[in-house]
Each structure stands twice: as C-alpha cells, then as structure tokens.
Amino acid sequence: MSHNDSLAAWLRLTLIPGIGGETQRKLLAAFGLPEAIFSAGRLEARGVIGNRADLLFDFDPTEAVAHSLEWARQPGQHIISLADEAYPKALLEIADPPSLLYVRGNLALLQKRGLAMVGSRNATPQGVQTAENFAKTLAAKGLTIISGLALGIDAAAHRGALAAKGETIAVIGTGPDRIYPARNKELALAIVESGAIVSEFPLGTPAIASNFPRRNRIISGLSCGVLVVEAAPESGSLITARLAAEQGREVFAIPGSIHSPVARGCHKLIKQGAKLVETATDILEELGSFNAAPAADIPSDKADEGPILTALGHDPCSLDDLVERTTMSADQLLPELLTLELCGLIATLPGNRYQRLN
Template sequence: MTADALQHWLRLTLIPGIGGERQRRLLATFGLPGQVFDAGHGALARVVGDKLAHALRDHDAGAAIDAALAWAAEDDNHILTLADGTYPRALLDTADPPTLLYVKGDPAALNLPALAVVGSRNATPQGLDNAEAFARALAADGLCIVSGLALGIDGAAHRGAMAGGGRTVAVIGTGVDRVYPARHRDLARQIVAHGAIVSEFPLGTPAAAHNFPRRNRIIAGLARGVLVVEAAPGSGSLITARLAVEQGREVFAIPGSIHSPLSKGCHQLIREGAKLVETAQDILEEQAFASIKPGAGPAEAADSAPSAADGPLLDALGFDPVTLDTLAERTGLTADTLYAMLLDMELEGRVSRLPGGRFQRQA
C-alpha cells in the first residue's frame, strides 16, 4: 500500500464520531477511503448525516497521520487495513472488524490457528499455574495463544506460550506504542519477538476503562475458541467469552473450588454450555482444534508417551494414590520441581489429582 493510500485510511479512522460501523458504511458506499474523501458533502451527509459530513471534510488529523506513518516506518511496526491481504482472516468473519490495526511484531502471527486464554487480574497461584501450563502445552501443539497483556492470567498465558516454544499475540486497549500495565514492559518486548502486539486504537491512546470491552472482541475474534481460567461474576473475561459465543467460537472453562469467588465465573459459563476442561487434551479434541498439526490427530501419540525425564517420576508414583511429600522422599526432588512436573502430566491426562493433595498415575 502506498503512503498516500495509507494516509487516507488513517484519516478515516482518526475523525472523532466516525466509529467502525460508520467507517464500513462509508467504504461500502464509496469504495476506498480516498474515494470517501473525494465525495461531495451532500453524498456524505446522506450516509452519516450533516455534522459528520462536515467533520469528514474539515477535521485536521495531519499531525496524528504523520506520527503514525513515522511509527510504521520503524522496524517491526505495521499498520494493517481491511484492504490488506495480511489482515487477520478470522476478524473478517466477525460483525465488527476494526478498520485498521496497529501491529508491533510479526503480522503473520495474527493468521495462525489460535486459542484465547483469559482470566482474572487477581488470579490465585493455582490459576496462574494452570494458565501457564495450559498455554505451554497448547502452544507446543501448534496453537498461537492470544490474550490481553493484563496482570494475572493474561501474563501467565503469554509466558506459557513462549515457554512452550510457540507464538503469542497480545491485544491491548491502549495505543500500541504504550505498555499497560507498565510492569509488563519486559514481557511486551518478549511478545514482540515471539509474535505480535496489536491494537485498533490510535498511537498515544491511554488506558481507559471503555476501551477494554472493545479490545475483548478482538481477542475473541482472532481465536477459534476462548479458555477462561479464573473469573469472578461480571468480569471482563466473561464478556470475552460471551463475545466468543456471538462470533461462533468455542468456549472452555476450568472448574475450581465452590468456595472460591474466582471459580464462580467459570462455573457460570459451564452451566451456560461452556465445555469443562481439565487437560489441554480436552481442548485439542474439539473439532475446531482437531487438526492443528498436519498429519496429526487431536494430539500426537508422542504427546501422551512418557518422556525420559518423566520415567523416574512415573515409577515413583506407582499406581496407588500418593502425596507430594511421599514423592519427594522417593525421588529426592523438591516439592516445587515435583509440582511443576505433575501439573504438566496432569494436563496431558497421565496423572490425576485426588482429594487430600494426593496424585495417582493414569497410564
């Protein structure tokens, strides 16, 4: 796309009061943005009304356009429009695709088979472990993990995807030149190197509460499904899940304690029809994810086979229920190391967790 053409796209999205629906109506009526701006006042007014027709012709967005073009000229920075062949195909199937996306990183990551992983900012330690372990296992199986760069579950999901050697995409509610929250600055740099950060909001847009529900529709739209790890009733994660349902995506939820407020949102989703999941395999078996790897079924046989590192632990487990302390005595490993290994094996369906903090081998 030429710089002149991109200027017109930027100008269209930078006019106050002309949101996505009106932008698409103008494009459907007149064609490309350049043709929108070439149209007469009367023709524009018939589509968006007199006041906005004046704004289309008179609003000066020159400084913002120049800043965006300069940003896009830097390494790893891209601006995608609805007319670009690299625009995410999944978003084109949604009711409200952004007219323009600012992308920092690799735009190709936006077209990979993806699962969104979302949940509470104030997650429990177990919730953080679950988010990271699920993301790691699913990324290793070829799924790009999409989340929102927020504290809690989002950050754990991004880290898990990268730990699994996979790709991850962060959809944010600020300008892509900002990092919110600031403490995720290092994480944001890592995500750019292993995927992309994307926003529909103009450069410089600060964090504002009303931006995040709009951000959530992109998270849901980019993915084939949404996994909710922990969520309180009425949380943004439930909004993302409902947007996913509206867009025809799968919704998954991890159950938790009936006494935990952060389990109530997941239990509500399960009552409403979300699939209860206990392992990454539960997600991979769904039709939307059944053929992520060419030539593979829902999960390759090697995924369920014990690794060399797991062999001694499986031997120590035996086939009777056993506590973590007993395993530590049998293996000489620390509780933290054992817990991490057992969580991976639990997600793969090879170990089950029993009441009283006990574990039992399943295969």
C-alpha cells in the same frame, strides 16, 4: 494511488474524533475505499451519516497521520487496513472488525490458528500455574496463544507460550506505543521478539477503562476458541466468552473449587454450555486437526504426594486446618511448608493460608 497514500486515507478516516467504527463501516459500504469517501465531498457524505459528515472535512488530522506513517516505517511495525491482504481473515468474519490494526512483531501470526486464553487479573497461584501449563502445552502443539497482556491469567498465558518457544499474540487496549500495565513491559518486549502485539487504537492512546472490553472482540475474533481459566461471575472474561459464542468460536472453561470466587464465572459458563476442560488434550481433541498427545500439564497421579500435599487438597487451607488434617503440630508443619514452597509446590496466601500449585 500508492500504498502510502492509501494508508494515509485510511488513517485520516480513523483518526477523526466522532467517526467511530460503525460510522466508518457505513461510509465504506457506501463509497468503497476511504479516498472515495473524501473525493465524494461533504454533501454526498451527509446523505450517508448526516451532519457527522462535517467532521470528515472540518477536522485536520494531518500531523497525526504523518506521525503514524513514520511509526509504520520502523522495522517490525505495521499498520494494516481492511483492504490489505495481510488483514487477518478471521476478523473479517466478525460483525465489527476494526478498520485498522497497528501491529508490532510478526504480522504473519495474525493468519495462524489461535486459541484465546483469558481470566482473572486477581488470579490464584494455582490459576496462574494452570494457565502457564495449558499455554505451554497448547503452544508446543502449534496453537498461537492469544490474550490481552493483563495481569494474572493473561500474562501467565503469554509466559507459558513463550516458555514453549511457541507463538503468542497480545491484543492491547492502548495505543501500540503504550504498554499497560507497566509491570508487563518486559513481557511485552519478549512478545514482540517472537510474537505480536496488536491494537486497534491510534498511537498515544492511554489506558482508558472502556477500551479494554472493546478490544475483547478482537481477542475472540482472532481465535478458533476461547479458554477461560479463572473468572468471577461479572468478569470481563465472560464478555470475551460471550463474544466468542456470538462469533461462532468454541468456548472452554476450567472448573475450580465451589468455594473460590474466581471459579464461579467458569462454572456459570459450563452451565451455559461451555466445554468443561481438565487437560489440554480436551481442547486439542475438540478443535481437531492437531496431533494431540496426552497432555501432562496437570498431573493427576497422587502416588508421589506426601501427607502434607494430600492434606492440602486443591483449595486454600489454613495452618489450623492442616494441623487438624495431618495430626502434626504447627512447629512440625512450618519448616515442611517452607520446603514445599521453595520447591515451587505450594504458595503462601494472606491470612496464614496455603495452596498447592500442582
């Protein structure tokens, strides 16, 4: 059987509604490759999955199979099955690897050592910069940065890796021909150019809420560790961290302010045994086999700080509090704050508050 015919059989198996990953694995365990499943016939398949076997023979996905095969013929676009040598070996270690992966970009990246970075979609400016800095440093050291292309920390992690001219993988919760959220379209195109976009979902699959937690096992499964930058206590990022621990991956978390809602998830992970991380070097030393130089991504030297930055601290601060801390008037502070913002050192937050970015 040719590779094209074999892939068509894999596509037929995975494109039948009602035949999910667990059912597919039962059938593959019983019969071997997909073509053997269909050759065995309805009665034999019923012996394995009951009446759901009727779906295998009553539903005809021929048009969707042909469309998928045509998609995979285009340059830089791939569909790989569990049986392919190109299938990432790291995913073969997890309990529920997807039967097929749709990949746009550099297929070889799926075999390289990677670190997943996840966190809040509603990240603080400081969290966004922290994620970018960590990703930039770690990518420059040779780690592939893996995330989910969501707003906030995910997007920052991808941008940081690209800024270092490093490698990054986006695992998405839609079909490979859909980009969600739409505002990350340009970022997605940049990732395809020098990295990879990966999905287990068929072409045309829209953004469905339940698919995003489901793809988290792939984010953690492809990695040797997961770094959580900012997360609320019930964040989906904690699902990724839990999956990582179950898969035998390292879990790292960056602590934050005790007053910040998006730090509480990280603090929860640290209490549960995640490694507390302050610099990229902490991660490199834990993972080993990388020539870890001291990381300069989060400066700690305060010698060059002015009085306003020192007064700001590392938590959001109101103008009234700054007046009290600096003994400067609001009229004196406002132009100084504007200068600091233009220099990229602070960000203005809602409610007339300010937060330092470095």
